Amino acid sequence: ILNVEQSPQSLHVQEGDSTNFTCSFPSSNFYALHWYRWETAKSPEALFVMTLNGDEKKKGRISATLNTKEGYSYLYIKGSQPEDSATYLCAFISGSNYKLTFGKGTLLTVNP
Amino acid sequence: GAGVSQSPRYKVAKRGQDVALRCDPISGHVSLFWYQQALGQGPEFLTYFQNEAQLDKSGLPSDRFFAERPEGSVSTLKIQRTQQEDSAVYLCASSLRRQENQPQHFGDGTRLSIL
Numbered sequence: 001i002l003n004v005e006q007s008p009q010s011l012h013v014q015e016g017d018s019t020n021f022t023c024s025f026p027s028s029n030f031y032a033l034h035w036y037r038w039e040t041a042k043s044p045e046a047l048f049v050m051t052l053n054g055d056e057k058k059k060g061r062i063s064a065t066l067n068t069k070e071g072y073s074y075l076y077i078k079g080s081q082p083e084d085s086a087t088y089l090c091a092f093i094s095g096s097n098y099k100l101t102f103g104k105g106t107l108l109t110v111n112p
Numbered sequence: 113g114a115g116v117s118q119s120p121r122y123k124v125a126k127r128g129q130d131v132a133l134r135c136d137p138i139s140g141h142v143s144l145f146w147y148q149q150a151l152g153q154g155p156e157f158l159t160y161f162q163n164e165a166q167l168d169k170s171g172l173p174s175d176r177f178f179a180e181r182p183e184g185s186v187s188t189l190k191i192q193r194t195q196q197e198d199s200a201v202y203l204c205a206s207s208l209r210r211q212e213n214q215p216q217h218f219g220d221g222t223r224l225s226i227l
Contacts, residue, residue: 004154032213043116044155044203046215089154098143099168100216102154 002026004092006103013080014111020076021106023090027071032093034100035064035075039086047075047088080110114138118204118219125194126227133189133222137206144187145216146179147203155203161187194226 005024013019025033032051036044048057053068061078077084087107091100117136125131137144142163147155148171157171163184172179176194181187191198201223205216 006154034215036215036218041220043220044218046217049213049215051213091154098160099157099171100145100147100155102147102156104152104154 002092002094002101004090004101004103006088006090006106008106009104010107010109012109012111015080015082017080017110018076018078019080019108020074021088021108023073023075023092023103025071025073025090025092025101026094027069029094030068030071030092031095031097033066033073034091034093035073036089036091037086038089038105044089077108080108082110082112084108085110116204116206116217116219118202118222120222121220122223122225124225124227127194127196129194130190130192131194131224133191133202133224135187135189135204135206135219137185137187137204138217139185140208141206141217142184142209143207143216144181145205145207146187146189147205148173149201149203149221151200155201158189158202191224194224196226199224199226 035047038044050066055066063076066073087105089105091102144161146158149155160168161181176192178190201221203221205218
């Protein structure tokens with residue numbers, strides 16, 4: 001059974017704060033790591049797909065890093081805005097078996 | 113439409129009833145996935161189709177769950193004799209091919225409540 005852990009479970013920040021959260025996954029037989037943002041009443045939206053150790057990806061104020069040797073990925077949000085409020089999910093793919101194994105997510109609330 | 117469409121958005125059923133959940137993937141997407149998200153959990157894999165072939169159904173929790181995609185496009189997830197533990201959000205996702213380094217495109221989900 002693959003274990004994907006996300007921390008913290010929830011997070012409250014003020015508008016303008018920068019924040020980050022963690023996804024940890026098995027370091028063996030890594031293939032890819034996905035990050036999704038899931039706003040209430042909407043569909044999960046893909047943020048990043050990361051495949052290489054040391055990968056850093058950026059999309060606007062959001063960026064992510066990947067360390068496959070130690071089995072973790074960080075998601076950073078710079079200058080949080082209320083519209084960033086959502087659940088951030090990471091999902092791990094082992095080997096090349098197409099199945100996403102999700103963590104439980106980090107619920108981010110940005111207060112205006 | 114441009115995205116993955118799921119219907120109904122909400123479904124309330126009495127324990128013991130059968131339900132059917134529909135997924136319309138993005139046109140041309142070969143791969144289709146179903147996930148179940150229970151309260152407080154991340155989405156969990158149920159089943160995977162490549163075109164009309166169901167290549168993996170290892171995540172279906174019991175033989176009351178059945179999925180099909182007869183023409184390689186629309187998919188239906190059927191749950192027979194529903195139980196309270198079936199209450200969850202059911203997500204459908206599609207991707208162009210079976211490419212693990214490409215994101216999956218999700219629908220809004222169907223929130224199923226079993227009374």
